[in-house]
Amino acid sequence: MPKTLALKPETDKTMMHQRFILRAGVLAGIVLIGSTTMAQLSVAPQTNLQQLAEAISGPGVRITNPLINCHGQGYGEFNYSGSLLGLESGVVLSSGRITEAIGPNDVENKTFQQGTSGNSLLNTVTGRSTRDACLFEFDIIPSGDSLSFQFVFGSEEYNEWVGSQFNDVFGFFISGPGIVGDPGIGADKNIALVPGTTDPVAINSVNAGMNSAYYQYNAGGQEMQMDGYTTGLVARSVVEPCQTYHLKLIVADASDRKFDSWVFVERIQSPNVSLSTRTVNGTINMVEGCNPGWIRFTRDPVASGPLTLSYFLQGTATNGTDYTAIGNVNPSVAKSITIPAGQAYAEQFVNPGADAIAEPTEYLRILLGNPNCPGFVIDSINFAINDTLIASVSPAATQTICHGSGAQFNIQGGLVYAAEPPV
Numbered sequence: 052m053p054k055t056l057a058l059k060p061e062t063d064k065t066m067m068h069q070r071f072i073l074r075a076g077v078l079a080g081i082v083l084i085g086s087t088t089m090a091q092l093s094v095a096p097q098t099n100l101q102q103l104a105e106a107i108s109g110p111g112v113r114i115t116n117p118l119i120n121c122h123g124q125g126y127g128e129f130n131y132s133g134s135l136l137g138l139e140s141g142v143v144l145s146s147g148r149i150t151e152a153i154g155p156n157d158v159e160n161k162t163f164q165q166g167t168s169g170n171s172l173l174n175t176v177t178g179r180s181t182r183d184a185c186l187f188e189f190d191i192i193p194s195g196d197s198l199s200f201q202f203v204f205g206s207e208e209y210n211e212w213v214g215s216q217f218n219d220v221f222g223f224f225i226s227g228p229g230i231v232g233d234p235g236i237g238a239d240k241n242i243a244l245v246p247g248t249t250d251p252v253a254i255n256s257v258n259a260g261m262n263s264a265y266y267q268y269n270a271g272g273q274e275m276q277m278d279g280y281t282t283g284l285v286a287r288s289v290v291e292p293c294q295t296y297h298l299k300l301i302v303a304d305a306s307d308r309k310f311d312s313w314v315f316v317e318r319i320q321s322p323n324v325s326l327s328t329r330t331v332n333g334t335i336n337m338v339e340g341c342n343p344g345w346i347r348f349t350r351d352p353v354a355s356g357p358l359t360l361s362y363f364l365q366g367t368a369t370n371g372t373d374y375t376a377i378g379n380v381n382p383s384v385a386k387s388i389t390i391p392a393g394q395a396y397a398e399q400f401v402n403p404g405a406d407a408i409a410e411p412t413e414y415l416r417i418l419l420g421n422p423n424c425p426g427f428v429i430d431s432i433n434f435a436i437n438d439t440l441i442a443s444v445s446p447a448a449t450q451t452i453c454h455g456s457g458a459q460f461n462i463q464g465g466l467v468y469a470a471e472p473p474v
């Protein structure tokens with residue numbers, strides 16, 4: 052853009068607004084006639100930072116040491132029940148107020164001047180001086196070899212200030228083992244990128260004229276105030292499993308404090324394996340001699356290659372005695388199972404035999420190691436074996452019963468008795 056715009060005369064934006072209000076108003080009328088669904092976006096402040104971290108902790112990640120540097124009205128949690136965002140819940144950050152993300156889209160210049168400072172990382176990304184920056188940062192330990200999350204960046208700068216210096220911007224910066232920082236910003240690498248490119252997501256890189264497959268214009272929108280927003284974007288990074296990384300989520304206004312922007316972050320996840328159990332009869336517990344079961348090892352997401360896992364069998368049930376031996380019966384020796392290529396899970400059969408000994412309920416304790424970091428338990432579960440109901444009858448010998456008389460049997464154990472043939 053020409054330097055003459057650098058001072059951004061107030062009148063320029065004001066005149067533009069009036070034109071866009073008219074256009075938005077016409078579109079709003081059309082949408083109201085054709086729409087009966089009332090999808091909901093709700094936002095709420097969350098000053099408990101551990102709770103805020105919890106709101107974006109997905110499968111396979113652990114978040115610690117959360118810090119916020121943001122205006123009190125600029126951050127919180129969101130929930131969404133519609134189909135536009137492609138997200139359900141998580142954390143929302145804004146260069147204005149989070150409450151003003153909620154529709155209808157009745158103005159095209161929603162502004163709250165937080166009066167807070169900008170962020171030097173975002174200055175580098177956008178090439179402008181940022182203001183009203185909102186930063187949420189934390190340590191994160193992924194269980195797998197990557198982490199990812201879906202996000203939506205929305206702004207009032209759309210569409211009238213596309214291509215200008217008001218290039219509001221969002222960044223998702225990772226640092227840690229194996230991460231090479233972006234040029235000019237040290238150890239931090241921005242992973243909020245336009246797919247297939249190294250271009251950071253911003254007003255000037257995703258809009259109606261550029262990378263428009265990832266952009267949705269929101270004139271007349273009923274659910275959200277922002278005039279435009281990104282769609283279908285995912286931030287990803289390769290990581291070393293079980294290592295500690297640091298993430299910074301930041302959004303800011305560029306060049307002034309007006310025409311706010313928001314970023315919605317869905318739960319962060321890392322490839323993960325979890326345990327579950329099932330039995331032949333569908334009951335929770337196995338039963339000696341008649342209801343064997345399976346331990347299921349499930350991975351999420353499914354990958355094209357096989358995955359070999361190691362686990363331990365402990366608990367009060369003895370491997371090779373209370374159930375058919377699985378691997379080395381020594382409880383401190385790891386067992387192994389492989390999830391086949393392209394498959395979501397593998398199962399280990401558990402066959403508890405009837406030993407005709409009355410005993411209390413026993414259980415297997417399954418401890419799942421992380422295939423990427425030995426010695427690191429990522430899940431555990433107990434799987435119980437109920438005793439067989441043993442009925443004893445006395446006397447056991449054949450009885451001769453005269454017509455018209457009877458014989459007595461004493462029965463212990465069991466629940467229901469029947470005699471055949473009927474007398």
Ligand SMILES: [Ca+2]
Nearest residue numbers: 158159276278
């Ligand atoms: Ca708006």
Ligand SMILES: [Ca+2]
Nearest residue numbers: 159207209278
């Ligand atoms: Ca606008």
Ligand SMILES: [Ca+2]
Nearest residue numbers: 304309310311
């Ligand atoms: Ca702005």
Ligand SMILES: [Ca+2]
Nearest residue numbers: 146163183308
């Ligand atoms: Ca602002």
